Structures are given as structure tokens and as C-alpha cells.
Amino acid sequence: MTQPPRTATQHAFIALAPPDDAKNELARALEPAYAAHPDLRWNRIEDWHITLAFLGELPVRVVQRLRSPLADLAAARHSLELSLVGGGHFDERVLWSGVEGELEGLHELAEAVRARVRGCDVVFPERSLRPHLTLARARRYDTTSVAAAAAWLDGFTGRRWQTDRLHLVGSTVRGHPGPRRYADIDAWTLLNQGPCAEAEPCRGFRG
Secondary structure, eight states: OOOOOTTOEEEEEEEEOOOHHHHHHHHHHHHHHHHHOTTSEEOOGGGOOEEEEEEEEEEHHHHHTTHHHHHHHHTTSOOOEEEEEEEEEETTTEEEEEEEESHHHHHHHHHHHHHHHHHTTOOOOOOOOOOEEEEEEOOTTOSSHHHHHHHTTTTOBOOOEEOOEEEEEEEOOTTOSSSOOEEEEEEEEOOOOSSOOOOOOOTTOOO
């Protein structure tokens, strides 16, 4: 496989993803909103995720070197029981579905993930965790569709499910032709192994 140039960059984030049946359940609840608001920029169902750490644009080689510390972390963390519930919006621009369940554990996992990234001397946007799935974004001229679409999810309560894997996700490399697409760089199974391990430094990596 041809290696990308050392200057190549990509957007990356670390996330959890609902299982397919939980996503399909939400997609069925969204069918009236899809029909009523086709001009929204709907996210692909395969891209639905709960972001734990948004890393922004990083050199590809930096993203790759996060794999080992994240693998170690996933192997020592409990899976979590979560569910998708309701809907809402950020500033009438971004449509989301909410997350309920073991939220304290979710916040702890997010902080453990961020500690691993910091331990690798990787600088990233330190955003507060607001657990949600981003479903769609409004067009620049549209100030009403997102709020109207959110109303279709009033009362929606999805089934409970267990998180199974921790995902490191990256975009196509900057300069790649066509629209930016995201895919797993790697993913690691979360295990129930008792108390969570403390964050370890990124072995041998300093950016």
C-alpha cells in the first residue's frame, strides 16, 4: 500500500456508534421528517455516531500513532448501556437525537479518551461533551426546517443497547477528489473487565 506523504492531513474523531438495529429504529421514526424536509443535508445512517473527542485536522501520521494507546484503553473499559431518545437542535441549524443511559460512564470514557490523546501531545479542540447523534444540517437559507424536523422525534424512545467498540474515524485525505467521506481507521472491542485502567502515556510518540 502506498503511504501518504508526511504532510498529508485528515479530519479525525473518536466515537461510539449505535448498532444497526438501533439506528434503523431511529431511521423509521425519521421517515416523516425525511419526506417533509428533503432539502436538509441529512447525514448518512452509516455515519451516525456519538463523538467522544473531535480531533480536527491532523497529519495522517499523527492520527495513525493514536491507534496503540486507544486500543489499550478500549481493552480496559466497560461497555455502556445507552439508548437514543427524542430530538432537538442547535441554534436551528443542526438536528440531533439525544442519548440516555449510563451517561456518567459515557463522560468518564470521553475523558479517558481525551487523556490518551493529550498524553500523545496532540492538541485538539477541548469541547464539552454533549452526547447526541447529529442527523442533519440546514442549508444556509433555511431557518425553519431543523426545528420542524425535530418535532417528529417528540416522544421517540429507542431500545437500550450496549456499546461494543471504540472507533477512531478519519476523513479522506485532504486534496482527495470528491466529497469528504469518513470511515473507521480502526475500532476496538470494549470489554467488561472490572475497574477501568488509568490513562497510560502514548508510548514513544511525541507528535
